[in-house]
Amino acid sequence: MNAPYKIYSALASVFGPQGWWPVTPEGHVRPLYKRGRFKLRSDRERFEVAVGAILTQNTAWTNVERALVNLNVAGGISPETVLKTDSARLAGLIRSSGYYVQKEKKLRLFSEYLVAKHPEGLGKWLGGPLTGVRAEILSLWGIGGETADSILLYAGARKTFVADAYTVRLGRRMGWFETNDYDAVKNFFEKALPRDLEVFNEFHALIVALGKDFCKPRPLCAECPLRRLCGKKGVV
């Protein structure tokens, strides 16, 4: 068992199942998987996950939940409702998620692209050849590596690892790598871990759970549940 997988197991036993995405209209997180298998029910759910992935960029999830509730109350979350809502109103609905002028544009561009280029729907699109679809999503303005991978993993159930700021921090503090480069970190974990959807899905969520309380920019190593496993080559 390699070091990253050991950390995954430790986190899983400390924090338990995270069950990230999708989200109910009430804003509550609902387990994505049943009997060990991750399944999304509809393109409607996939789209809501994609919207959440965009809105949560550098933003606390609680702020995103309010925006999702607002959108659902205002008429539901779909490419069509995004496109038929004028910019000022849409921006107002997502105000709580921060950067709302930019994010309104991101939602609109994503929706426009989806409707224009993939009218067959999100599930079909995301189910295509992984590297090609990833490059396609990545080419959209406002969607970088982490958001693209979040959409692929959580909305498309594709085996692609999501590396966020916490993941980079954890890896560096463990002494696994020095780089800050997104693709390098992503590749490190994909090489180290078993190619398993549940592992990819849960590990990213577990790292966020760890980061939320302990592996912060100013770390709280003394209380960290990983303190015995962490290399802690000085705080990076």
Add this chain to the structure above:
DNA sequence: ACCCAGGTGTTTC
């Protein structure tokens, strides 16, 4: 009054 959050694009050395 700070720091931080499930980043990304642009500008500037």
Add this chain to the structure above:
DNA sequence: GAAACACATGGG
């Protein structure tokens, strides 16, 4: 290329 900066609300 890397580093610095803008974008913005809400919680601790």
